Structures are given as C-alpha cells and as structure tokens.
Amino acid sequence: xxxxxxxxxxxxxxxxxxxxxxxxxxxxxxxxxxxxxxxxxxxxxxxxxxxxxxxxxxxxxxxxxxxxxxxxxxxxxxxxxxxxxxxxxxxxxxxxxxxxxxxxxxxxxxxxxxxxxxxxxxxxxxxxxxxxxxxxxxxxxxxxxxxxxxxxxxxxxxxxxxxxxxxxxxxxxxxxxxxxxxxxxxxxxxxxxxxxxxxxxxxxxxxxxxxxxxxxxxxxxxxxxxxxxxxxxxxxxxxxxxxxxxxxxxxxxxxxxxxxxxxxxxxxxxxxxxxxxxxxxxxxxxxxxxxxx
Amino acid sequence: xxxxxxxxxxxxxxxxxxxxxxxxxxxxxxxxxxxxxxxxxxxxxxxxxxxxxxxxxxxxxxxxxxxxxxxxxxxxxxxxxxxxxxxxxxxxxxxxxxxxxxxxxxxxxxxxxxxxxxxxxxxxxxxxxxxxxxxxxxxxxxxxxxxxxxxxxxxxxxxxxxxxxxxxxxxxxxxxxxxxxxxxxxxxxxxxxxxxxxxxxxxxxxxxxxxxxxxxxxxxxxxxxxxxxxxxxxxxxxxxxxxxxxxxxxxxxxxxxxxxxxxxxxxxxxxxxxxxxxxxxxxxxxxxxxxxxxxxxxxxxxxxxxxxxxxxxxxxxxxxxxxxxxxxxxxxxxxxxxxxxxxxxxxxxxxxxxxxxxxxxxxxxxxxxxxxxxxxxxxxxxxxxxxxxxxx
Amino acid sequence: xxxxxxxxxxxxxxxxxxxxxxxxxxxxxxxxxxxxxxxxxxxxxxxxxxxxxxxxxxxxxxxxxxxxxxxxxxxxxxxxxxxxxxxxxxxxxxxxxxxxxxxxxxxxxxxxxxxxxxxxxxxxxxxxxxxxxxxxxxxxxxxxxxxxxxxxxxxxxxxxxxxxxxxxxxxxxxxxxxxxxxxxxxxxxxxxxxxxxxxxxxxxxxxxxxxxxxxxxxxxxxxxxxxxxxxxxxxxxxxxxxxxxxxxxxxxxxxxxxxxxxxxxxxxxxxxxxxxxxxxxxxxxxxxxxx
Numbered sequence: 001x002x003x004x005x006x007x008x009x010x011x012x013x014x015x016x017x018x019x020x021x022x023x024x025x026x027x028x029x030x031x032x033x034x035x036x037x038x039x040x041x042x043x044x045x046x047x048x049x050x051x052x053x054x055x056x057x058x059x060x061x062x063x064x065x066x067x068x069x070x071x072x073x074x075x076x077x078x079x080x081x082x083x084x085x086x087x088x089x090x091x092x093x094x095x096x097x098x099x100x101x102x103x104x105x106x107x108x109x110x111x112x113x114x115x116x117x118x119x120x121x122x123x124x125x126x127x128x129x130x131x132x133x134x135x136x137x138x139x140x141x142x143x144x145x146x147x148x149x150x151x152x153x154x155x156x157x158x159x160x161x162x163x164x165x166x167x168x169x170x171x172x173x174x175x176x177x178x179x180x181x182x183x184x185x186x187x188x189x190x191x192x193x194x195x196x197x198x199x200x201x202x203x204x205x206x207x208x209x210x211x212x213x214x215x216x217x218x219x220x221x222x223x224x225x226x227x228x229x230x231x232x233x234x235x236x237x238x239x240x241x242x243x244x245x246x247x248x249x250x251x252x253x254x255x256x257x258x259x260x261x262x263x264x265x266x267x268x269x270x271x272x273x274x275x276x277x278x279x280x281x282x283x284x285x286x287x288x289x290x291x292x293x
Numbered sequence: 294x295x296x297x298x299x300x301x302x303x304x305x306x307x308x309x310x311x312x313x314x315x316x317x318x319x320x321x322x323x324x325x326x327x328x329x330x331x332x333x334x335x336x337x338x339x340x341x342x343x344x345x346x347x348x349x350x351x352x353x354x355x356x357x358x359x360x361x362x363x364x365x366x367x368x369x370x371x372x373x374x375x376x377x378x379x380x381x382x383x384x385x386x387x388x389x390x391x392x393x394x395x396x397x398x399x400x401x402x403x404x405x406x407x408x409x410x411x412x413x414x415x416x417x418x419x420x421x422x423x424x425x426x427x428x429x430x431x432x433x434x435x436x437x438x439x440x441x442x443x444x445x446x447x448x449x450x451x452x453x454x455x456x457x458x459x460x461x462x463x464x465x466x467x468x469x470x471x472x473x474x475x476x477x478x479x480x481x482x483x484x485x486x487x488x489x490x491x492x493x494x495x496x497x498x499x500x501x502x503x504x505x506x507x508x509x510x511x512x513x514x515x516x517x518x519x520x521x522x523x524x525x526x527x528x529x530x531x532x533x534x535x536x537x538x539x540x541x542x543x544x545x546x547x548x549x550x551x552x553x554x555x556x557x558x559x560x561x562x563x564x565x566x567x568x569x570x571x572x573x574x575x576x577x578x579x580x581x582x583x584x585x586x587x588x589x590x591x592x593x594x595x596x597x598x599x600x601x602x603x604x605x606x607x608x609x610x611x612x613x614x615x616x617x618x619x620x621x622x623x624x625x626x627x628x629x630x631x632x633x634x635x636x637x638x639x640x641x642x643x644x645x646x647x648x649x650x651x652x653x654x655x656x657x658x659x660x661x662x663x664x665x666x667x668x669x670x671x672x673x674x675x676x677x678x679x680x681x682x683x684x685x
Numbered sequence: 686x687x688x689x690x691x692x693x694x695x696x697x698x699x700x701x702x703x704x705x706x707x708x709x710x711x712x713x714x715x716x717x718x719x720x721x722x723x724x725x726x727x728x729x730x731x732x733x734x735x736x737x738x739x740x741x742x743x744x745x746x747x748x749x750x751x752x753x754x755x756x757x758x759x760x761x762x763x764x765x766x767x768x769x770x771x772x773x774x775x776x777x778x779x780x781x782x783x784x785x786x787x788x789x790x791x792x793x794x795x796x797x798x799x800x801x802x803x804x805x806x807x808x809x810x811x812x813x814x815x816x817x818x819x820x821x822x823x824x825x826x827x828x829x830x831x832x833x834x835x836x837x838x839x840x841x842x843x844x845x846x847x848x849x850x851x852x853x854x855x856x857x858x859x860x861x862x863x864x865x866x867x868x869x870x871x872x873x874x875x876x877x878x879x880x881x882x883x884x885x886x887x888x889x890x891x892x893x894x895x896x897x898x899x900x901x902x903x904x905x906x907x908x909x910x911x912x913x914x915x916x917x918x919x920x921x922x923x924x925x926x927x928x929x930x931x932x933x934x935x936x937x938x939x940x941x942x943x944x945x946x947x948x949x950x951x952x953x954x955x956x957x958x959x960x961x962x963x964x965x966x967x968x969x970x971x972x973x974x975x976x
Contacts, residue, residue, distance in 0.1 A: 001517045004542070008509040015507065033777060035899075084950055093723060093780075097906050098949040100899055105942030108337065112939065116341035118530050123564045130541040137542045212506035212534045213562060218339060222504025225788075225895060232781050257510035262499040263472050263796070270789045277782040278770045337938060380885055380892075382927060384699045392695040409808045409887040431808040473795055475889065478804035 004136050005258045011142040013250025014149040015208055019223045020230040020242040021152060022200035028173045028237025029193040032082060036099040037201050037227065038220025039106035040077075044070035044202020045209035045219065046110055049121060059125050066206045067199040074198020075191060077102060082194070083187075103220075111217040119215045126210055145207050152200065153243045160239060169193065173237060229273050235283030244285040327370035328363075328618060330355075331390030333383060333401035333411070340378035343603050344403040347425055348373060349596055350607030351400060357591075358611070364618045369611075376402050376411075383407035387414050387422075395627055398423060398614060398634050400607070405429035405475055412439050420631045421638060423614060425606040428552065429479050433664030434657040438635055440665045442610050442650060444575040446480050446551055449671040451487035453573030454524075456673040457549050458493065460684050461571075463521040465494045466549070469511060469535065470526035472500040480526035480551035488524070496520045501531060508535045509542060516544045522571075528553040533562035540566040547571060547675070556601045559676065568678070573671040576605040576647040579681045580672055588646035609645035616641045639665055648672075698816070699884065704924045705819035706881040711904040711916030712826055713873035718910050719834075720866035721846035722772070725898045726783035727874040729790035730760035732893030734875025735882035736794060736801055739810045742883070749813045749883070756879035757872045764871035765864070772863045775849075787898050794890040806889030813883040822880060823917075826873055830913055842866060907948055 019041060026034045044066035051057040051065045081102065085095045130137040160166035171179040172186055180186045208223070209215045226249065231237075234245030249269060256268040276284055332351055335344030355369045363369060372394045374386035383402040390396045391414070398421040402408055408427040415422035416436035424432065424441040433439050457463060468484065471477035488495060496518035499511040512535070515523060523539070525532060525548045532554050539548075547569040548554075555574040559567050578589060578599060588608060592600040600608075614634075620641075621633035642651045653668035674681035694701075710727060717724040738756030741747040747755070771782050794801045801807065833839045841862050844852040853859045882888045900923065908919025930940050 001513055004513045005510060008507070008513060012507045012509075081946060081950060093902075093906060094949055097903055098946050100903065101942040101945030101949065103942070105939045105946070108938035108942065111337065111341065116337075116339075116345065118342075118533070118558065118562055120533075120562050120564075128537070128541070128565055130543070132543075139541055208506060213537050214506070214530055214534055216530060219504075222502075222506075228781060228784065232778075232785070236777065254510040257499070258514055262501065262511050262514075265500075266502060267789075267792050267796070270785055270792060273785045274782065274789060277774065277778065277785065281774050281778045281782075377927070380887060381699070381703060384885060385697075385928065388696045388699060392692055406806060406887060406889055409806070410885045413812070413886050429805065473804050473891070475805055482805075 001258070003134065005254055007136050007138065007142075009251040009254035010247070011146055011250075012254055013247035014146045015204075015211065015246075016226055016230050016249050017153070017243045017246025018145065018149045018204040018207065019201065019227045020234065020246050021149075021156065021239065022197040022204065023227045024231045024234065024237055024239060024242040025156070025193060025197040025200070027231065028239070029169055030078075030082065030190055031176075032095045032099070033228075034077075034099045034197075035096060035224065036077060036103035036106065037198070038224035039103040039110075040070050040073055040198045040220070041201040041205040041208075041223055042110065042215075042217065042220040043073055043106060043205070044199075045205035045215050046114060047202065048206040048209070049119065049215060052121060052125060062125075063203055063206050066202040070202025070205070071195040071199030073106075074194045074201070077198070078191060078194035083190070086190075103224075107217050107220070114217065116217060120213045121210055121215070141207075141210055145211065148203070148207065149243070149246075153239065156239045165189075229269060231283075232273060233276055233283055234285050238283065238285065241283055241285040245283065248284065327368045328623075329370050329372055329394060329396045330614070331387075331394060331396030331399040331401075332371050332373045333376045333386040333390060333399065334373070335378035335403035335407075336373075336375035338378040340403045343426055344375075344378070346601050346603040347401075347403060347607040349592070350425075350600070350604035351611050353592060353595060353604075354608045354611035354615075358615050364615055369615070372396060376407060378404055378407065380407045380410035383411035384414055387411045391415065391418050391420055396420070397618075397623075397627075397630055400425065400610065400614075402427075405432060405479075408432045409435075415439070419628065419635075421635050423610055423638075425610045426603055429475060433655050433666050436657075436663055438664070440638060440652065442606055442613060442647075442667045442669075444667045444669050444671060446483040447486075448667075449573045449575070450480070450483045450551060451490065452671050453549060453551075453571055453673050454484070454487050454491060454493070456573070456684055457522065457547065457571040457675070458491070460675075461522065461547055463493075463547070463549075465496055465520055466522045466524050467496045467515040467518055467520035468498040468524045468526075469508075469515065470498075470500055470524075471503055471528070471531060473502045474528070476553060477503075477526045477528060477551070480553070484524050484526055484551070501527075501535075503528075503531070505531060506534065508538050512539050512542050512544055516542060520546060522547045522549055524549045525554065526551045529556055529558055529562060533559060533567075536563040536570065537566040545569070552602070557599045557681075558601075567676050570676040571673065571684075572675075572681070573673045574602050575667070575669045575671055576602045577672045577674050577681055577683060579674060579683050580648065582648065584644060585646045585648075605646045609643065609647050609650065612645050613641050613643045613650065614638070616643055700924065700928060702814065702816060702819050702884055703881070704921060705823050706877045706884070707901075707904060707920035707924045708823055708917045709826060709873055709877035709880070710901045711908065711920040712830060712913070713870040713877070714901055714905045715910055715913070715916040716830065716870040716873065717866050718905065719839075719846060720842040720863055721849065722863060722866065723776070723780040723902075724783045724867055724870065725780050725902065726764075726767075726786050726790075727870060727901055728893050728895075728898035729787035730764065730871040730874040731878035731881070731897070732790055732794065732888075732890070733760040733763060734878030735888050735893070736807070736878075737875075738879040739807050739882045739888060740800060742811055742813065743807065743809065753876065753879050757875045760871040760875035760878075761868050764868040768864050768867045772860065772867060784895065784898060787894060791890050791894045794893070801890070804890065806887055807882075808887050810882055810886050810888065812886060814880045819880055822876055826876075827913055827917075834913070838862065838865070903945060907945070 023037045047069040048062035048066040051062040081098050082095055127140050130139045168184045176186055230245045230249055231242055234241030253265050253269055256265050334347050335341055355371050359368045376383040376386045390399055399415055400423050402411055403426055405427045408424055409431055412422050412435050416438045421438050426443050427441055428443050428445045470481035501508055549571045552574055555572040557578055617634055617637040621637040623630045639652050651668045652665040654662050655666050657663040672683055674683045713727050734756035737759040738752040741752045741755055774782055795803055841857045844857055845859055845862055849859055904919035904923045905916045909915035926941055
C-alpha cells in the first residue's frame with residue numbers, strides 16, 4: 001500500500017502545484033493576490049469542454065484553446081481592472097477585493113450559461129484505464145499531470161533565472177519603480193505575466209477537470225483555498241517554492257489520510273500552515289524577499 | 294289590473310336579473326382569482342442543480358393542473374423566489390411570500406439547513422410549508438404546519454443496505470463519507486445506525502471534504518482492508534469521481550449509496566465505472582408505472598433531459614397539495630384559508646410518479662405531535678450497464 | 686400607514702436586523718484596519734461567539750444577557766491567545782495567517798460534534814434577538830469607537846498605521862495597541878455572532894469560513910475606512926444587494942460581482958468619503974482647514 005500511496009501523493013501534489021504556479025506568478029510579479037484565479041481556472045476547463053463538444057477538437061488543441069482563452073481573460077483583468085488601480089497606487093487590499101468581485105461575476109456568468117450541474121469531458125478524450133507498474137495503479141492522465149507540472153516548472157525557472165526576460169521579471173518583483181527607472185517595460189511585462197499566469201491556470205483547469213471527471217462553475221473555489229495554502233507554504237511569489245510546497249501539501253494530505261485518519265487530513269494541513277506562518281512566514285521553501293513598494 | 298302590478302313583475306325580474314348577474318360575476322371573479330402558491334428554491338449558488346430540478350417539477354405539475362381546469366375552476370399561480378441555498382435568503386424569501394405576496398402555502402426551501410432556519414417562520418405565521426428535498430432531522434418536528442414528502446434517509450438507507458447485503462452477499466463493508474456537508478454527514482449517521490442494527494462489520498471508515506478531486510488516498514486504504522462493498526454517503530459531484538478512481542485502483546466491489554447518488558447522471562459522470570452502485574430512493578426512473586412513465590415522458594420532452602428524484606418529488610408534491618386545495622373550503626379570508634389547507638393536507642393520499650404516498654405524523658423532542666413526514670416505501674435498484682435495475 | 690409599516694416589518698425585519706449584525710462585523714474589521722492590520726479572523730470570531738452563546742442558551746438555559754457576555758468573552762480570549770504570535774506578521778502574511786486560523790476554527794467546529802453538532806449544525810436556537818438588541822449594540826459600538834478614535838489610544842492606532850517603527854520609537858507600545866485592536870475587534874465580532882445566531886434559529890460551520898470572511902472585508906473596504914460610517918454604509922449595500930438584485934434572477938451574482946469591481950475602480954477610497962463628498966457638494970471652502 002505504501003508504494004501506491006506515495007504515487008498518489010506525487011500526483012496530488014502535482015495537481016496542487018499546477019494550480020499554484022500561475023497564482024504565485026501573479027503575486028510575485030504584480031504583487032496582487034489574485035483571487036479570481038479560481039474562476040480563470042474554471043473558465044479554461046469550460047473553454048476546453050466547449051472546444052471538444054462543439055468543434056470536435058483533439059485534446060492538445062483543446063488545451064491550447066484553454067490556455068489562450070484563460071490567458072485572454074487574465075489579460076483583460078489586468079488591463080481593465082488592475083492597471084487603473086496600479087495607477088492610483090491603491091493599497092494592495094483593493095485589487096484583491098476587485099479580483100474577488102471578478103471571480104464572483106465569472107462563476108455566476110458561467111453558471112448562467114452552462115448550468116449549475118456537473119459536466120465532464122467525454123471519456124473518449126483520454127484513456128481512462130490504469131496501468132500496473134510495479135504493483136502500483138497508474139493512469140495515463142496522472143503521468144501526464146506529473147510530467148506537465150515538472151516541465152512547466154522547469155521552463156518557468158529557466159526563464160526566470162537564465163533569460164533577460166527573467167531578469168527583468170525578477171527586477172520588477174523586487175521593486176517595480178526601480179525597474180521602471182532601469183528602462184524595463186514594466187507595463188508590457190505586467191501584461192505578459194497576467195496572460196501567462198492566467199493561461200497556466202486554464203491549463204490546470206483542463207487537466208484537473210479530466211482528473212476529477214467533474215466540471216462545475218464553482219470548481220475553482222476549493223482549488224483556490226488549497227492554492228493559498230500552497231503559496232504561503234512555498235513563499236509567496238516563489239516558483240520553485242510553489243512546486244515544492246504543492247508536493248509537500250500533497251504528501252502531507254495523503255500520508256495523514258493513510259496513517260493518521262482521513263478526517264484529520266485538513267486539520268493536519270492547516271495546522272502545518274499555521275505553524276509555518278508563525279515560525280517561518282517566508283515559507284518553508286521561500287527564497288524570495290518581500291517586495292519593496 | 295293596475296299598471297303598477299303589470300310593470301312590477303318585469304321590474305322585479307329586472308332587479309333580480311341584475312342581482313343574479315352581479316352574484317354570478319362576483320362568484321366567477323372569485324373563481325377566476327388564481328390560487329397563489331409560493332415556491333422558494335435554490336436557483337443559484339451551490340444547490341442550484343437541485344433547486345432548478347425541483348422548480349421544473351413544480352412548474353410542470355402546475356401547468357398540467359391548470360390545463361385540466363385548475364383547482365375547482367381556479368388556476369394555480371406560482372410565485373417563485375430564489376433563496377440561493379443560503380439560510381438568510383430562505384428566511385427573506387419566505388417572509389416576502391407570506392406577507393407581501395400573500396401566498397396560500399409555501400413549497401421549499403431546497404436545503405435542510407435553510408429549512409431549519411426558515412420553516413419556523415412559516416410555522417409562526419400559520420402557513421403550511423411543504424418541503425420536497427429536506428431530509429435532515431429537526432424539520433418536521435418544528436410544528437404542525439411543516440410537511441414534507443421527501444423520504445428521510447433514516448427510512449431509506451436500512452432498506453438499501455439489507456437488500457444489497459442479501460442479493461450481493463455482502464459480509465463486511467468499508468464506509469466513505471463527506472464529513473463537512475449536512476446531507477452526506479447525516480446520511481453517514483443513518484448508515485452507521487443501520488449497520489449497527491443489522492450487525493454488519495465495518496472494516497474502516499474514511500472521510501473526504503466537499504470540493505475534493507482526489508480520493509485515491511482513502512480508496513487505497515480501503516482496498517487494503519478488503520471489504521465486500523463500500524458504503525458511500527456522497528453527492529454525485531464527489532461520488533462519480535470516487536467510483537471512477539476506485540475502479541482505476543482495481544477496487545471493483547459494489548458501492549452502496551445514499552440519496553445523493555440516485556441520478557441518471559451517474560452513467561455519464563462515471564462512465565465506464567458506474568456498474569455495481571446500489572441506491573434506494575422513493576423514486577426510480579426504471580419504475581414502470583403508468584403515472585411515472587407519463588411523468589418521465591412529459592418531463593423529458595419539456596426540459597430536454599431526464600428527470601431526477603428531486604423533480605419527481607416536487608411534481609408529486611404539487612399534486613398532493615392540489616388534492617388538499619380541492620378539499621379545503623376557500624373563503625377568501627387569507628388566514629382562514631391557510632388554516633383550511635393545513636387541515637386538509639394530512640389526510641391526502643396520492644399515487645403519482647413516486648408511487649403510493651400518504652403522510653405520517655411525527656412528534657417533537659418533548660413527545661408532542663408536530664409535523665408530517667413521508668410515508669412511502671423505498672425502491673432499491675442497482676446499476677448495470679446504462680440502467681438502474683430494480684431489485685427487491 | 687401603520688398597516689404598511691407593519692407589513693414592511695413582517696417582510697423585512699430579518700433583513701433590517703441582518704443589516705445591524707453586518708454593520709457590527711464591518712466595524713470590527715474597521716477597528717483592526719485602523720491600526721494598520723488586516724486580520725481576516727473575524728468570521729471565525731463571529732463563529733466562536735455564535736456557538737458559545739447558542740450552546741449556553743439551548744443546552745443550559747442561560748439568560749440572554751449572560752449568553753451575550755459569554756459570546757463576547759470567548760472570542761476575545763482566543764484572540765489574546767493567538768494574537769501574541771500572529772501579530773508579529775505584517776501585511777499579506779497576517780491576512781493569510783488569520784484566514785488560515787479561520788479555517789482551523791471551522792475544522793474544530795466540525796470535529797467537536799457532540800458539542801456543536803458538527804456538520805449538521807445547531808438547530809433550534811431560541812429566537813431571542815429583538816430589534817432593540819441590535820440597535821443598542823450598533824449604537825453602543827459606534828459610540829465606543831468614536832470615543833476611541835478621538836482618544837490617545839485612537840491616535841496611537843493612527844500612528845502605528847502610518848509607520849509602525851516610528852511609532853515604536855516615539856514610545857508607543859505597538860504590540861499592546863495592536864493586541865487591543867485585535868481583541869476588541871474579536872469581541873465585537875463575537876457580539877454580532879450571538880445576535881445573528883439568535884435571529885435565524887440555526888447555525889452551521891460553513892457560515893463562518895472563508896466566504897464569510899471575504900464578505901465582511903468587502904463591506905468594510907467598500908464603505909471606506911476614513912470614517913465610522915463607511916463600514917456601516919458598506920454593510921448596508923452588501924446586505925441589501927441580493928434583495929435589490931432579485932429581478933436579475935440567475936444572473937444576480939454576476940451583477941453583484943460587477944458592482945463590487947465598479948465601486949472599487951471608481952470609488953477607491955470607498956463610498957463614504959467625507960472629503961470627496963464635501964468637494965462634490967461645494968462645501969470644500971468651508972471645510973478646508975480640517976479636510
């Protein structure tokens with residue numbers, strides 16, 4: 001059983017990390033806790049579902065469409081809502097509240113358009129059978145999720161650390177004012193980050209929608225709560241931290257179910273969260289400095 | 294003889310004719326005045342899928358009744374409010390329907406939580422409140438104006454368990470339930486009591502929370518204890534993925550589910566993994582009675598999807614209420630009429646889509662007689678292929 | 686006229702009283718915000734107050750005033766306990782920590798089934814709240830906070846909000862003041878919890894979690910934190926919005942969310958902004974020195 005549980009933990013951890021990547025990217029670069037990320041995640045899933053149902057798109061195309069559509073939504077949110085608030089130099093609670101309103105509006109809009117009931121991706125889209133590898137049941141989708149999250153994390157890390165773009169983003173994360181003075185196109189990079197982060201959320205939506213066989217308008221909310229826990233544990237704004245924290249949370253949850261008791265699962269997760277905040281608020285894996293405004 | 298006498302008769306006739314005409318028009322104005330029934334259901338928010346089903350059931354039944362002449366010539370008018378699945382909104386909706394819209398009786402609310410908060414208002418205002426989806430405790434015990442036709446899990450689950458154990462030869466079970474939702478938790482409480490009563494050993498008890506997507510940790514643990522079946526108290530949103538993930542892990546034992554799992558959507562949401570699910574409920578889509586068949590056909594035609602248990606119970610409830618309205622003498626005085634409805638309802642017997650139905654009085658905590666529960670025999674079915682097959 | 690008022694009250698009494706309890710909640714967060722802290726634990730404190738008082742009135746038959754006192758004391762106690770380590774955090778970290786704390790409280794309520802009814806909640810709470818309870822509470826809290834604002838303590842809060850380090854250097858007991866704001870906020874939230882629970886017959890754990898915390902915060906920020914009336918106005922709007930938007934039916938929450946965004950975008954200091962209002966109504970000249 002242990003081997004199976006370890007694999008369960010790995011795949012669950014990657015699910016959490018996948019969502020957290022986009023979430024933490026926005027906080028790191030834009031300095032905003034974007035609570036509409038749950039809705040953006042859900043919108044991506046529904047966009048893919050529509051693509052598959054109406055356009056008979058293959059899975060890879062549906063995922064690309066989800067990325068583009070969610071990314072667009074994220075971009076619009078940045079241009080129409082976050083940018084005016086930045087101009088006004090609003091205290092950072094205000095954008096957070098605005099994103100709450102946006103998330104609420106998006107959830108209800110989708111409910112009005114698609115209905116409140118659970119839907120699912122057609123089962124032909126992805127093989128559902130599981131393979132047996134060394135006594136452990138493994139599905140294609142789980143392997144896919146693990147692969148995708150590691151690839152994404154690697155790509156993001158490489159971009160941040162090895163490219164000029166990454167340097168510019170890190171400069172903005174430290175201090176947008178200073179970055180502007182250095183001649184960095186801060187505004188343009190904000191747009192890019194919003195697009196990519198939201199797009200990542202959309203991809204996460206598709207993958208997790210496939211994993212759980214359940215699409216519903218409020219599907220982003222539980223992920224959002226877990227996402228908050230992950231970015232706190234991982235250090236807010238830290239990509240590698242988000243990945244590690246996602247895995248950590250996955251392991252903590254699965255192992256507490258397996259060896260302590262499943263109704264202690266959330267207590268363990270939150271207890272850890274609380275402890276981390278008290279003892280090491282920068283997160284277990286955080287290396288990012290708190291932003292100078 | 295005199296002109297007076299000659300003209301008196303026609304004059305008398307004229308006056309009486311006018312008086313008669315006035316009386317008739319008054320009576321028909323009374324007869325034409327619609328019967329206002331308040332409906333407060335969750336049409337938005339997390340419980341919307343149930344609330345919308347319920348509203349559809351009510352709507353279809355009301356339209357049917359009106360097409361057939363209404364209640365003693367009067368048409369039913371539904372005043373529908375969205376209580377959003379929130380208890381504060383249920384209270385506000387009830388108050389509006391009672392005091393502003395002056396409804397004759399109320400249907401709803403959708404969730405048991407909302408009922409516990411809003412039904413006391415109806416009881417206090419002496420108006421009948423008729424729930425079709427409230428299954429928790431502490432609702433009909435509020436008072437004698439609270440009715441429901443939703444069969445409680447306390448009545449259904451033991452029957453499901455017993456039938457499944459007998460037919461599928463189940464000797465020990467594992468239990469999996471959602472521990473943060475009223476519906477799934479009270480389902481678990483009822484299951485546990487039934488398991489104790491029937492002396493069925495439990496290999497392990499696991500929990501999950503609403504909104505979870507991954508259940509493999511719990512299922513792996515359950516698999517390691519080798520149960521003959523898994524008792525599952527879940528709503529379909531989690532229940533379907535649970536079934537799929539169980540099969541993926543190689544856990545192929547039957548599932549014994551509560552009310553939440555009784556929906557044809559399980560064939561779609563748990564496609565390929567939906568076999569072997571046992572449910573009990575007062576209504577089954579496979580129950581081929583004439584009344585049920587015509588309900589299913591009409592519903593599917595009108596709403597382009599098969600009905601579920603919620604729609605069926607709402608549909609029947611509207612008919613049950615109509616029977617009471619037909620019997621009650623409605624005078625036009627709102628308070629008196631509401632009491633007349635309350636007096637006429639308990640005695641109604643009706644056979645509809647959910648089969649033969651009557652009310653059963655319950656007592657509150659101190660033993661005093663209170664409201665009315667459903668008196669109905671549950672049907673136990675199991676999934677095979679794309680259908681529920683009824684076992685008994 | 687009497688009839689109309691009577692009818693109005695029958696239909697809307699719960700709404701009006703909810704306005705009062707929401708106003709209390711908004712004021713409780715305002716208090717912590719005026720000290721520069723964003724503490725999102727007030728929904729949890731509300732829950733602690735609600736459960737404590739309900740258990741006492743339902744199971745032990747305590748008289749209402751005593752239950753109110755207990756319902757205020759319990760969250761205050763908890764605030765003292767978790768305040769010490771938590772208040773060292775700042776900004777977003779404090780917000781997140783208190784949010785997490787809120788979830789912990791919800792989980793505790795779920796687990797302590799025998800006492801709290803667990804997921805099934807507490808049902809059959811006696812309806813003891815009347816309009817004058819709520820009115821008294823709101824007026825008393827407004828009065829208290831107004832006095833506080835003008836006092837030395839209030840000025841200390843302002844100083845801490847502006848610049849914590851400087852305030853400390855000036856000899857203000859920063860930690861003590863922050864704890865005061867936090868604990869007092871908890872007491873007010875607890876009071877709101879008691880009144881609300883005894884209004885709606887039923888409470889459940891899901892009412893005091895993340896969603897509620899976010900709702901309270903929205904009320905306060907919406908109304909603006911420049912004056913005491915801001916949170917009250919915010920509470921008014923958020924409470925009434927579902928009623929006002931009834932005609933939107935299915936798309937009501939869309940309107941709700943969009944309204945929030947629009948207000949945030951175009952009225953960033955919140956709705957109740959005395960300076961802006963003075964400007965608009967042309968009283969700017971007269972008010973110039975004290976603006």
